[in-house]
Amino acid sequence: MPNDFETLETLGGEDEVSLLEILDHVLNSGVVIHGSLVISLAGVDLVYLGLNVVLTSVETALSNLQIEEKRRRK
């Protein structure tokens, strides 16, 4: 599987997924039960005030993380 990012092995040991993909899925996919959150991710402080903002801000954070991962690999 072509992959630009750090690779981790999942529990099953048969699928390889990147840290970025895991972060994307655990933060962005699935059931949302709160409308407001405050977190810090990859050194970026994020304040989420609404559901729509959550989706946009996490995407931006992941984009920053992707750039940082590439920079570290060079």
Add this chain to the structure above:
Amino acid sequence: MSRILVYCGFRKSRELALPTVGVNAVPVEVASFGALSLLWSEVEWPFGPDRMQQSAVEFHAVVHKVFHQTAVIPFRLLSVFDDQQAFTTFAAENQERFLRDLERLKNFVQMECVVYPAPSQVDRSSGKAYLEQKAVALRSSEGFAQSMRDAVAHVSREVRVRESKNGTRIFVLVERGRENDFRQAVSAVAIPEHLSRRMSGPWPAAEFLSEQVKMPQIDRVADAK
């Protein structure tokens, strides 16, 4: 300060081997509401920023241990309940919706393909050149997405395409066990020279959950305004 972190929901079964250790090494508990089971932990909240990535990996491991055996509805890592009462009320209110989605998705997994501009090909010589290249990339992505829809039609129940800042994301609902057919079908689609492609999966079919399951509190948020 502690909170209730929920990992995922699935149809109750004695045959499943369930994880026992969750995020930050706390025990994973099982709560059952009729035929619905939910995995949860009591965690210290909020998570420290320095453990964020590790927590994400641990959360993923809990969800995927169950997902490897059966269909699950994942929760989001940073979504927590204030206390057990709030969790129990939520589960009781949403139990039937969850079971309906689990029944609909029980034989499927989510496969993904992301198409994005090849990093080495990005032209930053001028703003105009950058925007023109971006427009070309977008048209190419749309063309690729359509070719991919056609190529995976024989293994997919449903396909959804979403544009994001990072490229075009294509989500495909694939019958469990046919993941390799999906990978082969996607690999056979020629990718334009200035684009790159990344496949991933299988994942829980979160993109294909009903809206009421994905964001069950929407009605309440709207009421509060």
